[in-house]
Every structure is written in structure tokens, then in C-alpha cells.
Amino acid sequence: MMDAIGLAFGMVLDPYTLMVMVLAACYGLFVGSVPGLTATMATALLVPVTFFMAPIPAVAAIVTATAMAIFSGDIPGCLLRIPGTPASAAYTDEAYAMTRKGEAETALGASLVFSAIGGLFGTLVLILAAPALAEFASRFSSYEYFWLVLLGLTCAVFITSSSPIKGLITLFLGLMVACVGLGNPAGYPRFTFGNTETMAGIGMIPMMIGMFAFSEIIRYVVDTRPPTDVVVEKVGNVLKGQWKLAKKYPLQILRGSTLGTAVGALPGAGADIAAWMSYAVSKKFSKEPEKFGTGHPEGIVEAGAANNSALAGSWIPALVFGIPGDSITAIIIGVLYMKNMNPGPSLFTTNPQNIYAVFLIFILANLIMIPLGILCIKAARRILKVPRNILMPVILVFCMVGTFAINNTAFGVGVMLVAGIVAYVLEANDFPIAPAILGVVLGGMLEENFITSMIKSDGNMLAFFERPIAATLAVVTILVWTTPTLMAMLRRPRATA
Numbered sequence: 001m002m003d004a005i006g007l008a009f010g011m012v013l014d015p016y017t018l019m020v021m022v023l024a025a026c027y028g029l030f031v032g033s034v035p036g037l038t039a040t041m042a043t044a045l046l047v048p049v050t051f052f053m054a055p056i057p058a059v060a061a062i063v064t065a066t067a068m069a070i071f072s073g074d075i076p077g078c079l080l081r082i083p084g085t086p087a088s089a090a091y092t093d094e095a096y097a098m099t100r101k102g103e104a105e106t107a108l109g110a111s112l113v114f115s116a117i118g119g120l121f122g123t124l125v126l127i128l129a130a131p132a133l134a135e136f137a138s139r140f141s142s143y144e145y146f147w148l149v150l151l152g153l154t155c156a157v158f159i160t161s162s163s164p165i166k167g168l169i170t171l172f173l174g175l176m177v178a179c180v181g182l183g184n185p186a187g188y189p190r191f192t193f194g195n196t197e198t199m200a201g202i203g204m205i206p207m208m209i210g211m212f213a214f215s216e217i218i219r220y221v222v223d224t225r226p227p228t229d230v231v232v233e234k235v236g237n238v239l240k241g242q243w244k245l246a247k248k249y250p251l252q253i254l255r256g257s258t259l260g261t262a263v264g265a266l267p268g269a270g271a272d273i274a275a276w277m278s279y280a281v282s283k284k285f286s287k288e289p290e291k292f293g294t295g296h297p298e299g300i301v302e303a304g305a306a307n308n309s310a311l312a313g314s315w316i317p318a319l320v321f322g323i324p325g326d327s328i329t330a331i332i333i334g335v336l337y338m339k340n341m342n343p344g345p346s347l348f349t350t351n352p353q354n355i356y357a358v359f360l361i362f363i364l365a366n367l368i369m370i371p372l373g374i375l376c377i378k379a380a381r382r383i384l385k386v387p388r389n390i391l392m393p394v395i396l397v398f399c400m401v402g403t404f405a406i407n408n409t410a411f412g413v414g415v416m417l418v419a420g421i422v423a424y425v426l427e428a429n430d431f432p433i434a435p436a437i438l439g440v441v442l443g444g445m446l447e448e449n450f451i452t453s454m455i456k457s458d459g460n461m462l463a464f465f466e467r468p469i470a471a472t473l474a475v476v477t478i479l480v481w482t483t484p485t486l487m488a489m490l491r492r493p494r495a496t497a
Helices: 002-012 015-033 039-050 055-072 074-080 086-100 104-137 142-159 164-178 196-200 204-222 242-248 250-264 271-285 297-321 327-338 346-350 352-378 380-384 388-407 410-428 434-456 461-465 468-496
Strands: none
Touching: 002 015, 002 055, 002 352, 015 039, 015 055, 015 074, 015 352, 015 380, 039 055, 039 204, 039 327, 039 388, 055 074, 055 104, 055 297, 055 327, 055 352, 074 086, 074 104, 074 380, 086 104, 086 271, 086 297, 104 242, 104 250, 104 297, 104 346, 104 352, 142 164, 142 297, 142 434, 142 461, 142 468, 164 434, 204 327, 204 388, 204 410, 204 434, 242 250, 250 271, 250 297, 271 297, 297 327, 297 352, 327 434, 346 352, 352 380, 388 410, 434 461, 461 468
16 A cells, blocks of 8 residues: 555646646646636546646546636636636625625635635545545446436536426436447447448537537637626735634535535535535525625535536546546546546556546645636736637637547548537527437446446346345435326425325
């Protein structure tokens, strides 16, 4: 174990890895602080660059960029009332109200400091929980994995959308895309329409870049609203008063970090849902709920801790089971497979130094967030003034070059463009994208484990319920399916009475 930890320190503290982390941090801070460029978009655009990196620097680049982007999304929210990322939307009005009161430094400082604290808390849970879960997961067979994937897909539908029907539609759309090609247990061409390009399936990375980057470009093109101006000329010392807030709201910091980590670990949830839930919980249990919405820092402290702790939490199911906690880890799983760091229990036993390196990267990324975040806040006015009509064409070029570079074919570019248009149309009609992404990522895994289980049991469906862990997961999954219907049936007689 000590040898593996020593190797991990050597890989992470290598000058090349540190340089990659600093550059990725600057990139993530810039992308997150520009309204409309999300943390998921930052991750998707970074993937083609990781092709040319060793596994640890590649993971370091993605972890650092996403952590920074989730924090820096608070900057335009505070100064423009436009959240830079969905994770910042929960407390944008609160932060902007503080800015209008002349407390922009306090709002931005709270976002920065408590995002770093939440990220470190989530990392601690990742370090403690992931190895224990990996040991538990080593007992899993195809039956357990089938129910686990099904439970993950079910959670994605119910968590990410106010309308489960819409979530179900996008989930089936993702599962249908996962069926394309030869990558199925029978090796039979499905939905290829005689095209040799589609026999390899629809590339996940081009599709992700299209859905999260190109769709934002389309959104910018059709948006006719005039640009908003920054309400403050200069931001002062953002760390002033943060110790006072930490002493005043220790329970809120712990509660937000815990809730964020737990929500992040749920498939399809992610930092944005964690932030909204945490802000709502903060208001519910606050001693001063009437101050919320008037420029009160309590909700920012708790929700700020939640959104970054969710990032580490989402890596727990991704590393142990290969099930993404959110759309960012869905992209990361693809990178891990490309770098021969296949998610699963074997990752913790065959190359433990890689796992320890991931843990160290998370710690280091959250530590460097504070000094680099301060610099980003100081430069916020200039960043927010970057002309969008110049930035968006540059991003489009990166999208096209990145998707072409994956297989050196124009087919990937076509997939990216179509995926972007589909994602824009879906989101414009309030259809959630996350279930579709999870459907693409987990569709093959679901089918493979189902077919394997059926072959092993000679077609006996009861075998899916015979093993204790499989039976428990089956009961939980079926309860998630049936509970909304049962609750609706119970409410109906009361309403009639």
C-alpha cells in the first residue's frame, strides 16, 4: 500500500502533471465564468486534448477543469445575475442581491471558500467509501449489475426531471442510440442501415460534445436578449469575513457538503440538483428564513459547499461500478476506458496507485482553487467582457476539430452536429438531457448483463431474484417504479372524500 501511495505522489507531483492542472484550472475558470459555457461543456471540449496525455495527467486535467468551472459559474451569477453553470442557478438571485447591497466580495468569497471546503469533504468521502464499495462490488455477478444499472437508469428518470414521462422518453432515446452497431452480445448489425460507419456504433464523445457544446452555440445564436452589464467596477478582498461566516454557519457547511456528496452519488443527479436541494434545505431549517432572497449569505454557504462536494460524490459510482453520477462523469468514464483505467472493482486491485493518484488530484484541485479563484475574481470584469460573437465560432471550430480527431472521419463531425440540434430541441421543450446520456453510457452494460444472466440461468427469470444482493436491488428498483403510482392511488380516495 505504501509503495502504491509513493508512486501516486510521484505521478501527481510530476512537473508535467502539475503544469497540466494549472492550465486546466485556468481553462475551467474561464469557461465557467462565461455565461452559457457550462462545466459539462468544459469537460466535453477537453476530451480530445486528453488523447495525447498519459492517464494521470488526463484525469488531472478533467477533474481540475470541472471543479474550477463549477465554482466560477458563481461569478457571472453574482455580478450579472446570469449563472455561468446550472450548479450556480440555485443561489444566483441571493448572490446578486448581496452585490446590489455592496457585498459582492462577501458573496464571491463565500462561493469560493465553501466550494473548496465542500470539494475537500466530498473527496474525503470518496477516499473512504470507494475502496469499501469496491470490495463489496467484487461479489457482484451479472445479476447484481443488471439490477444496479436498471436502478441507476430509474433514478436518472425520476431525479432529473419534474416530468418522469419526459425523462423516460429521453432515456429510451439514449438506449436506442446505444443499440446501434455491432457492439451487442450477438455481434449482429443493428440500425446500421448498410452504413459501415455506424457498425462501430454512435461515438459517445462526439455525441457528448454535440449535446453539451454545439447545443450551447445554437442557443447563443437564437438568443436575442441584449447583453447585461456588470454592476460593480472592482471587487475587493474576497476572503474578508469568511472566517466569521464559517464560525456562524458550521452546521450549514457540514449539511451542504453531506447532502451534496449523497446527491452527487445518485445516477443522473449532479451538482445542479445538489445545489437546489441544499439551498431549499438551508431555507427550510434556517432561523432567519425571511432574509432569504434579500442578500443573505446562509444559503450561498450551504449550496456552495453542496455543488462542489457533489462532483467528488459522482465519482464514487463511476469508479466502483462504471455508473456515472452525472453527465460529467459519463464523459469521464469514456476517458477512463480510453486510458485502460476501466471502472470497476479491479481498478482498485490491479493498479491501486492510479486510484490514490485520483484521490490526490481531487485534494490538490480543491486546494489550488482558492488562490486561482481569487485571481479569476479579480479578472472577472475583463473575462465577462469577452465578445461572445468571437468566442462562439472559436468553440465551434474546437468542437469540429476535436470530433474529427477521434477517428479521423467526418462521420464524427456529423454525429456532433445532429446531437447538438437534437439536444437543443429537447431542452427547448423541457426534456432533460441527462437520462439520454445515461442511456447511451449504460445501455450496452444493461444488455450485456441481461443476456449473460439469461444464458447462465438457461432462461430462468427467477434467477434474477435468487441471490440476496440481487433480490435486494430488485426490490428497491421495483419500489421506485411502483411508489408514485401507489401514492397517487392512495391520494385519490382522500380527494374524493
